[in-house]
Amino acid sequence: MKASWAALLIALVPASAEAAKLRGRVDGFRNLLNPVWAEAKDPKEHGYSFREPVPTVRAEFRRLFPHAPKEICIAALAAGPQKSPPPVLVRIGGGRTTPVTLVVPPGTRLTFQNTDPFKHRLHGVGFPTFQPADTVRGATREWSVPGPGVFEIRDELAPSLRMWVVGDPTVAAIAYPSMKGDFALSVEQPGEYTVQAFFAGKKVGPAMPVTVKEADLDLTKTPLKVGDEKAAAAAEKADAEKAKADAETDAKGGDK
Amino acid sequence: MVLSRFWYVLLGLLLGVTLYLLHLASSMYNRAGLRARAEGLSADAQVVSWYLRDDARQRSAELIPFALEPDVAKYLQKSNESEAKVPEDARGKLTQALNRVSAQIPKSLGFDSVFAVDQNGRVVAYLGYEQASGMEDFELGGYPVVADALHGYVRDDTLVLDRMYRVVARPVEFDLSAMPAGAIVGARVIDDRFARELSQRTGAAVAFYANGQRAAAASPADFNTANLDAIVGDLTDLEQDKDYHEKGRSGVREIGGLIAVQYTRLPGEAWRLGAGYAVARQPAAVSGPLGFFSKADDKDKKQGNLPLAVIAALVAAGLGILFSVLEHTRPLRVFKTEAAKFAAGSIELLTPSHFRGVFRKIAADVNDGVDKQLAKGGGPRRGPADFKEVLGDLPDQPVMSAFSLPGDAVADAAGSGPLSVGNLPSSAHGGSGARQLPTPPGSAPRRLPRPPGAGPVTPASAPAHLDATMPEGGLSGWGTGAPDEAEWQDVFKEFVATKQQCGETIEGFTYEKFVERLRKNRDALVNKYGAKRVKFGVHVKDGKAALKANPIRE
Structure with missing residues (x-):
């Protein structure tokens, strides 16, 4: 998997011997909440008949933070518009796409490949250029980003599958962090850039302006803080209280 | 008559009451059947729901041996350390470990498929899912049930992939201070075998459906499973059911009179895909009073006495x-x-x-x-002695009247002989006002009712007896001796008495008119036939008093 994922990055970022590496790190991504999983845990969504925490797993790991290597996209945004990269491969499998969030210049062609042993039926939400169509096992489907903006893609046959494509003409390079949060951006041209993290189609954390010269840059000392622990803790607490209230309501209402 | 009529009325009432009761009973039976069926379907749906939940819980417990197997945790952790590619040795070792544990699970609690998933969501090893053979990048990490397990939860789900699956997952821990090393996922295919097992344990006729198609079905022995296919045609209208849409369980729906069903959405991703299960029961209604015969089984008939x-x-x-x-x-x-x-x-x-x-x-x-x-004289008689003959051809010899009055008749005052009737005064010819009735052999003579106004009967006043067949020559005395008018008084009296006996009115009927008529007829007959005189007699014709004339030439 990693090989194909690397191929994606290679395809997205123009290879150049003179490309500068921006090494950085995202921090606090465990304070983010995957919207699909968070929605699925809501009892009102009827996503399960029972769901219980395993006591031996520490509470900090029970938070439904995203799988950073697929869901957090780090983009280097240039000062001006950038050329569209070669087609980007998006794999459909395992209940999600890889990547989940993608930031590319408008006009970029995306190739969706079904890696599951059963069919999918992707479609765009709220825009007409990506109508529902079956993609059988191993087949591909192409779509070009129509313009700037956020485009959500879903699967009629797999409700948990949601993908966000952000069309931004200034995207010069993108990267996905590791499980530890480390990432490396390859920027071909020197200049002024802004490093920005995207998650679920939205910007998360502060933008980090950088000046790229010929040498590589190490940004790990100033990590991109994409999630606030206090806010996450407050949200988690509110969520727990809401769940408790719902459980009490259900208990009063009886088992339906 | 009273008893039989009462019996007819009673039987009629019983029949009516029986028919009414039968109609009443069939209506009550149908209503009770509808209520019982609705309650039964709700109970079935609830029982199936409980069964699915309980089954998922039990099977999630069967995942513990997998999670506790040292090699499973160890090689999942090893896979996590290699983000680029799953190590081949980890795949092999994990597969062996999965097989070892799976062999120890009771068959009734086993899984159709088991997956070992690392932190990246990649399926490192699996059992029983041949569709993924050769797919090195096969993963499951995006599904909420797997994500939850990777984050420390045990839960169930219903996934609609190539088929419908009941899935349970739990975390696999290697280092308790770190994130779980991965997750172990067990899946059961919802197929006819699954449905059969469920039906046997719950007693419900159940069909699972997804994507508008029936996925699996099973039913008890007394239920035709093929009838469950009828739900396919009903699924398109199901979304219009408000309860189904909002609460996940429909009301009772009757399909083509064959079955009544209640639909329930399955928990998990299947909920949002409109997948679920239907429990069904056959209608227990009767079409009418005679419908009980077709619905009754041998047990019912035994109870019928x-x-x-x-x-x-x-x-x-x-x-x-x-x-x-x-x-x-x-x-x-x-x-x-x-x-x-x-x-x-x-x-x-x-x-x-x-x-x-x-x-x-x-x-x-x-x-x-x-x-x-x-x-009345025995009623009308047919014969030659008819007044009509008065106006007919004159016979050569004097014609005897049918009711002539022999002068020598003797009335038996004691009543042992022919009965004398009337108290007519005796005429010059010896009491022409009496008649003699024929009496049946061996029986006593019956007295005729006396005409109204008649006097008491005495032997002297009843000299004549009535004879229907007068002997020839019995009229020899007629026309000789007394003048006509003397006879006519007797004839008048007899005529009046006969009229009264026949129930005729005599009002306005006077002797003068009578005599005038007799004279007229006498004269006409004398002139017509050259008779010397005419003798009149009284008889009854067609229930009325009538006169008969006998012209006499000598």
């Missing part, structure tokens, strides 16, 4: 026949016998005391009728 029904029917029929014999057949037979005797003349009259009920009245009426007819 047929011998009691047969005995009741026989007793009712027997009572009806008994009452009919007592009140119809037997009196009629007695009456028939008596009537036959009466007709044969062996009895003078019907004896009402021999009869019962209406036959007694009939007998009395018959007797009265006979008496009246006899009083």
Whole structure:
């Protein structure tokens, strides 16, 4: 998997011997909440008949933070518009796409490949250029980003599958962090850039302006803080209280 | 008559009440059946829901041995350390570990497929999912059930992939201070085998559906599983069901009169995909009172107490026949016998005391009728002695009247001989006002009713007796001796008495008119036939008093 994922990055970022590496790190991504999983845990969504925490797993790991290597996209945004990269491969499998969030210049062609042993039926939400169509096992489907903006893609046959494509003409390079949060951006041209993290189609954390010269840059000392622990803790607490209230309501209402 | 009529009324009432009760019973049965069916379907749906939840819980417990297997945790952790590619040795070792643990799980609690997933969501090893053979990048990490397990939760889900699966997952921990090393996922295919097992344990007829198609179905032995196919045609309308849409469970829906079903969404991703299960029951309604016969099974028929029904029917029929014999057949037979005797003349009259009920009245009426007819002279007669003959051809010899009055007739005052009637004054010819009735052999003569206004009967005042067949020459005294007017007084009296006997009115009927008419007829006959004189007699014709004239030439 990693090989194909690397191929994606290679395809997205123009290879150049003179490309500068921006090494950085995202921090606090465990304070983010995957919207699909968070929605699925809501009892009102009827996503399960029972769901219980395993006591031996520490509470900090029970938070439904995203799988950073697929869901957090780090983009280097240039000062001006950038050329569209070669087609980007998006794999459909395992209940999600890889990547989940993608930031590319408008006009970029995306190739969706079904890696599951059963069919999918992707479609765009709220825009007409990506109508529902079956993609059988191993087949591909192409779509070009129509313009700037956020485009959500879903699967009629797999409700948990949601993908966000952000069309931004200034995207010069993108990267996905590791499980530890480390990432490396390859920027071909020197200049002024802004490093920005995207998650679920939205910007998360502060933008980090950088000046790229010929040498590589190490940004790990100033990590991109994409999630606030206090806010996450407050949200988690509110969520727990809401769940408790719902459980009490259900208990009063009886088992339906 | 009272008993049999009461019996007919009672039987009629019983029949009506029975029909009403049958209709009432069928209506109540259908209503109770509908209610019971709705309750039964709700109970079935609830039981299936509980079964699915309980089954998922039990099977999630069966995942613990996988999670506790050291090699599973170890090689999942090893896979996590290699983000680029799953190490091949990890795949192999994990597969062996999965096989080891799976072999120890009771078959009834086993899984169709087991997956070992690392932190990246990649399936490092699996059992029983051959569709993924050769797919090195096969993963499951995006599904909420797997994500939850990777984040420390145990839960269930229902996934609709190539088929429908009931899935449970739990975390696999390697280092308790770190994130779980991965997750172990167990899946059961929702197929006919699954449905059969569920149906056997819950007693419900159940069908699973997804994507508008029936995925699996099973039912108890007394339910035709093929009927469950009918739900496919109903699924398109199901989304219109408000309860189903909002609460996940529909109301009771009847499909084509074949089955009644209740739909329930399955928890998990299947909920949002419109997948679920339907429990069904066959309708227990009857189409009418006779519908009970087709619906009753052998057990019902045993409860029906047929011998009691047969005995009741026989007793009712027997009572009806008994009452009919007592009140119809037997009196009629007695009456028939008596009537036959009466007709044969062996009895003078019907004896009402021999009869019962209406036959007694009939007998009395018959007797009265006979008496009246006899009083009228026996009713109209056919024969030559008709007044019509007065105007017909004149015979060569004097024609004898049918009711001539022989002068030598002697009335038996004691009543042992021919009965003398009337108290007409004796005429010059020896009492022409009496008639003699024929009497049946062996019976006593009956006295005729006296005409109104007549005086008491005395032997002297009843010299004549009535004879229907007058001997030739019996009229020898007629036309000789007394003048016509002297005879006519007697004829008048007899005529008046006969009219009264026949119930005719005599108002305005005077002797003068009578005599005038006789004179007129006499003169006409004398002129026409050259007769010396005309003798008149009285008789009854067509129930009325009539005169007969006999012209006499000498």
